[in-house]
Amino acid sequence: MEAIIQRLAQEFSVPAKHVENVINLLDEGNTVPFIARYRKEMHGGMDDQLIRQLADRLQYLRGLDKRRQEVKTAIENQGKLTDELAQAIDAAQTLAEVEDLYRPYQQKRRTRATMAKEKGLEPLAQTLYDQKRDCPDPETLAQDFINPDLGVEDVAAALQGASDIVAEWISDDADIRKTLRTLYGKKAMLVSKAAAKEPEDTVYRLYYEFSAPVSKVMGHQVLAINRGEREDILKVSVDMDEEEALVAVRRQVVRPGTPAMAFMKAAAEDAYRRLIAPSLEREVRSDLTEKASEGAIGQFALNLKPLLMQPPVKGHVTMGLDPGYRMGCKVAVIDPTGKVLDTTVVYPTHGERGKQEAIAKLSALVKKHHVQHIAIGNGTASRETEQMAVEMIGKLNCGVTYMMVNEAGASVYSASKLAAEEFPDFDVNLRSAVSIARRLQDPLAELVKIDPKSIGVGQYQHDMPQARLGEALDGVVEDCVNAVGVDVNTASAPLLARVAGLTQTTAKNMVKYREENGPFTTRKQILKVPKLGPKAFEQCAGFLRVPESKSPLDNTAVHPESYAAAQKLLELCGYTMEQVKAGTLQDLMDKVKAYGVERAAEACGVGVPTLLDVASELMKPGRDPRDELPAPVLRTDVLEIKDLKPGMELKGTVRNVIDFGAFVDIGVHQDGLVHISQICDRFIKHPSQVLSVGDVVTVWVKEVDEKKKRISLTMKGAAAATPGK
Numbered sequence: 038m039e040a041i042i043q044r045l046a047q048e049f050s051v052p053a054k055h056v057e058n059v060i061n062l063l064d065e066g067n068t069v070p071f072i073a074r075y076r077k078e079m080h081g082g083m084d085d086q087l088i089r090q091l092a093d094r095l096q097y098l099r100g101l102d103k104r105r106q107e108v109k110t111a112i113e114n115q116g117k118l119t120d121e122l123a124q125a126i127d128a129a130q131t132l133a134e135v136e137d138l139y140r141p142y143q144q145k146r147r148t149r150a151t152m153a154k155e156k157g158l159e160p161l162a163q164t165l166y167d168q169k170r171d172c173p174d175p176e177t178l179a180q181d182f183i184n185p186d187l188g189v190e191d192v193a194a195a196l197q198g199a200s201d202i203v204a205e206w207i208s209d210d211a212d213i214r215k216t217l218r219t220l221y222g223k224k225a226m227l228v229s230k231a232a233a234k235e236p237e238d239t240v241y242r243l244y245y246e247f248s249a250p251v252s253k254v255m256g257h258q259v260l261a262i263n264r265g266e267r268e269d270i271l272k273v274s275v276d277m278d279e280e281e282a283l284v285a286v287r288r289q290v291v292r293p294g295t296p297a298m299a300f301m302k303a304a305a306e307d308a309y310r311r312l313i314a315p316s317l318e319r320e321v322r323s324d325l326t327e328k329a330s331e332g333a334i335g336q337f338a339l340n341l342k343p344l345l346m347q348p349p350v351k352g353h354v355t356m357g358l359d360p361g362y363r364m365g366c367k368v369a370v371i372d373p374t375g376k377v378l379d380t381t382v383v384y385p386t387h388g389e390r391g392k393q394e395a396i397a398k399l400s401a402l403v404k405k406h407h408v409q410h411i412a413i414g415n416g417t418a419s420r421e422t423e424q425m426a427v428e429m430i431g432k433l434n435c436g437v438t439y440m441m442v443n444e445a446g447a448s449v450y451s452a453s454k455l456a457a458e459e460f461p462d463f464d465v466n467l468r469s470a471v472s473i474a475r476r477l478q479d480p481l482a483e484l485v486k487i488d489p490k491s492i493g494v495g496q497y498q499h500d501m502p503q504a505r506l507g508e509a510l511d512g513v514v515e516d517c518v519n520a521v522g523v524d525v526n527t528a529s530a531p532l533l534a535r536v537a538g539l540t541q542t543t544a545k546n547m548v549k550y551r552e553e554n555g556p557f558t559t560r561k562q563i564l565k566v567p568k569l570g571p572k573a574f575e576q577c578a579g580f581l582r583v584p585e586s587k588s589p590l591d592n593t594a595v596h597p598e599s600y601a602a603a604q605k606l607l608e609l610c611g612y613t614m615e616q617v618k619a620g621t622l623q624d625l626m627d628k629v630k631a632y633g634v635e636r637a638a639e640a641c642g643v644g645v646p647t648l649l650d651v652a653s654e655l656m657k658p659g660r661d662p663r664d665e666l667p668a669p670v671l672r673t674d675v676l677e678i679k680d681l682k683p684g685m686e687l688k689g690t691v692r693n694v695i696d697f698g699a700f701v702d703i704g705v706h707q708d709g710l711v712h713i714s715q716i717c718d719r720f721i722k723h724p725s726q727v728l729s730v731g732d733v734v735t736v737w738v739k740e741v742d743e744k745k746k747r748i749s750l751t752m753k754g755a756a757a758a759t760p761g762k
Contacts, residue, residue: 041098049091055081056091063092068537069512070519071576075596078644085516101132108139115142125211133218133320137211150205153198156187161195162202165300168292175199175300196300203301204308213289214313220285221317225251225277227325229262232272241265251275251321256329257696260500263326275318283309330501332696336725337506338513340694341489343731344443345517348663349479350671353409354378356402357474359447359466360414360422362386368399369470370406374527375478377460378406380467385425386418396429403429403437410671411437412477414444414469415702420677438671440477441702443692446484446491447472455486455531481517481663486531489514519580520662522594525563526556526585538576543569557583560591582659589618593654602641603651609637612655622656666731678705681741681748684755691732699728701736701750709748711736716752 042060046053058079062072069092073085080088105126112118122138129135145151153162161182165175172178179195189195207213231245244262249255265271286309291301352373359367366386370379379402383395402408411430413423423441430437450456451468460468475483484492489510490503518535525533525547533544546567551557560583564574579596586592588600595603607613610628629637629652638648654660669690689701692708699716700708716727728734737757740749751757 041095041102044098045091045094048094049087051083052081055079055083059083059088059091060095063095066572068515068576070516070537070580074519074594074650075579075598075647077646077650082646085519089512089516101129101135104132104135105129108135112139112142117142134211134215137214140211140214141206141209148205149201153201156189156198157184158182158189158195158198159202162199162206165199165297166203166206168295168297168301170295172296174296200300200304200307203304204312207286207290207305207308208312208316210289213286214317216285216289217282217313217317218320220282221275221277221321222252224281225275225321227251227254227259227262227273227321228276229265229271229273232269236270239270241268241270244271248276251325254325255696256332259325259329260333264500273322275321277314277317279310279314282314286313330505334501334506334509336694336696336723338509339725340730341492341510341513342517343729344492345481345484345514346520346663346666347480347731348666348668349481349661350410350440350477350669351479353478354406355474355478356399356408356411357442357470357472357477358411358413358422358426359444359470359473360416360418361466362418364466366395366418366422367464367466367470368402369467369474370402370408371471371474371478372406373478375475375482377463377471380463380470382466386421392425392428395425396432399426400429400433403433403435409437410477411439412442412474413439414447414473415441416444416447440669440671441704442473442476443492444469444473444476446487447476449491450487453486459529477669481521482529482532485514485518485535486529522580522582522661525581525583526551536577536580538573539569543573556585559583559586559588560597584659589614589658592659595651595654599643599647599651602643602647603655605641606637606648606651607655609640617655617658620658625656626652669731669733678707678741678743678746678748681705681738683738683740685738686755687736687738689734689736689750691728691730691734694724694728694730696723699724701734703736703748703750705748707746707748709736709738709750711750711752715739715750715757718753 042053042057045051045056045060049056058076059072062076062079067076069085069088072080073083073088083091109118109123109126112122126135126138129138153159161178164172164178175196176192179192179199182195182199183189183191189198226248227250229244229247236242236245241261241264244258244265247258247262249258262271262273266273283306286305287302290305291298295301354373355371357369357371359369361367365382365384368379368381368383369377372378381398381402383398384391385395386392411426413419413426419441423439426439430439447469450472451465456465456468456472460471463471472483472486488507490506515535515537518532519537523532523536530541530544530548533539533547534541536544539547543566546569547563550566557563560578560581562583563569563578563581564571569577575598579594582593583591590597590600590603604614606629607617609632610625612622612625616622629648634645634648638645641648641651643651687703689703689709691699692702693700696713698710698712700710702708711724711728713721713724716724721727734752736750736752737755738748739751739757741747
């Protein structure tokens with residue numbers, strides 16, 4: 038365990054003591070959000086993302102350690118484990134290295150080498166492999182192994198069998214594989230070609246004649262090539278200079294000037310071509326896919342966080358429009374708390390008459406319920422629905438605004454068991470209109486009801502290991518929910534289930550408890566929820582808010598274990614709990630600094646990080662961190678793609694960040710692409726270094742292709758967008 042702690046400390050550049058503390062906390066069953074927020078003294082202020090990365094790496098290293106022991110035991114059971122081999126296995130830094138060392142001792146399926154051994158040719162192979170200078174030539178040696186009864190008819194058959202055995206030994210040599218693996222990493226090329234002689238124009242056209250070093254090929258290229266191969270559109274190979282690879286093998290196994298030199302050279306070439314090269318090609322492809330998937334999963338997670346943390350548009354009556362052609366546009370009006378006030382269906386795409394009837398019907402709903410914002414799903418028929426909404430807003434002239442909302446996953450939610458429980462009397466389509474409206478009001482509370490894989494802010498998500506993707510995205514959702522905090526009296530069961538320490542069962546029990554007993558009035562009351570024990574309470578309490586509580590601390594991120602410290606801090610600075618409730622402690626931090634932060638922490642019986650967190654919460658009780666982010670762009674008019682001209686300046690919202698750029702919503706039905714080269718003047722390795730989903734940015738139109746519905750944008754200014762500049 039000590040070795041794992043030291044390795045993690047080195048890899049993550051954090052003190053070994055902090056690593057050890059985090060491992061102990063994880064092993065004790067503490068959740069990542071709880072550790073990150075409430076055990077800062079023990080880990081030195083690592084954030085939730087770093088702790089998750091450490092936990093993932095810990096799992097890998099423990100798996101590596103376990104595999105080392107399994108391999109040593111398996112070899113020892115064969116009576117072949119030497120001290121040297123045991124040391125080599127213990128020193129192996131990756132699972133691939135461990136498997137290389139185990140390869141010669143693994144139970145093999147019937148191969149050419151095993152059949153040759155059955156014919157009694159292993160001693161011949163060993164003699165030739167040893168390459169002693171005083172040894173007779175191979176043909177002479179082979180004479181003694183001719184045995185027609187065993188199928189060795191002549192010298193050629195004996196030498197062929199011996200060659201098969203030697204080739205397998207060479208293939209199983211861990212040092213040779215390590216050398217070639219390094220060589221492939223530096224020199225091999227990933228090559229793809231069109232499978233058909235005259236290929237059609239498809240999305241894979243960039244890969245019809247493609248070649249890139251495996252060390253430099255981009256993750257999105259790997260995933261695209263893999264998909265093209267699965268669809269039989271591409272043929273893919275890993276190309277390596279054969280002579281260079283053969284030189285590397287010969288150098289390690291052939292002894293110049295010996296009688297067996299020519300035999301060993303031929304066996305080495307056979308080992309490389311028949312056994313090693315195909316194996317390494319599979320390994321390289323697998324490694325590239327794994328790295329590409331991890332990169333794509335990381336990018337998906339990176340995009341998901343700002344999407345979930347989008348500032349809510351709170352306190353307003355909102356109308357949700359789920360556009361459609363044949364089935365019409367579904368409409369739902371919800372109050373500031375998300376409760377459904379009205380629903381209907383209109384048909385703005387069914388000719389001018391249908392559009393005017395829709396405007397009249399929706400205008401009546403706007404006036405009746407005092408609607409202030411309209412959320413429009415960005416799927417099928419959204420452009421026509423948006424134009425209708427803009428025309429209606431112009432006629433009403435009462436300050437109503439609208440926003441295009443990403444409706445990815447809305448249909449998945451509306452057809453789910455959860456939506457059926459929430460809206461048993463509603464048609465599936467009307468449920469999605471409610472979801473779209475709520476996505477504008479509180480994106481986080483609504484999006485947690487949907488499988489994060491369905492939210493659509495990644496690339497090639499269906500080509501990745503689904504369990505790993507789900508695990509990573511669930512971690513992001515959990516971190517976001519706990520960073521914001523959850524109102525225990527209004528939150529849905531799916532939202533509560535994302536709180537650290539709670540499960541789907543305890544979340545449902547919590548909702549049931551408040552339905553039967555009325556709103557929670559203190560945090561302590563949460564302990565009365567069935568199946569929610571002290572450990573779960575410890576993990577979840579700090580992330581649950583109870584606005585109805587008499588104690589203002591119950592509506593902050595101050596953990597109940599620190600209530601005494603909070604009370605002591607107020608006394609030290611001359612404040613009361615009533616002033617906390619009134620929100621009049623803006624100068625509290627100044628008083629803490631004047632008193633002395635370390636001195637105050639000691640007096641309150643907590644560490645400095647906890648003291649500063651408590652003071653911050655007392656200054657802004659019940660604050661929502663999302664309120665400090667830029668507000669979403671609400672519109673009153675609409676642009677069409679034909680209105681766009683090169684050089685035009687626009688405000689937009691980043692909808693997706695991918696390896697080669699970012700897609701930006703500029704108020705046109707089609708998102709525009711800012712290529713990575715157009716994001717900024719300095720070199721960047723990835724767009725995520727500069728942009729995040731939800732960012733509001735200024736862009737200039739670079740190029741428009743109406744026919745293909747492609748919009749190229751730049752963030753470098755009007756000059757970069759002007760043709761010829």
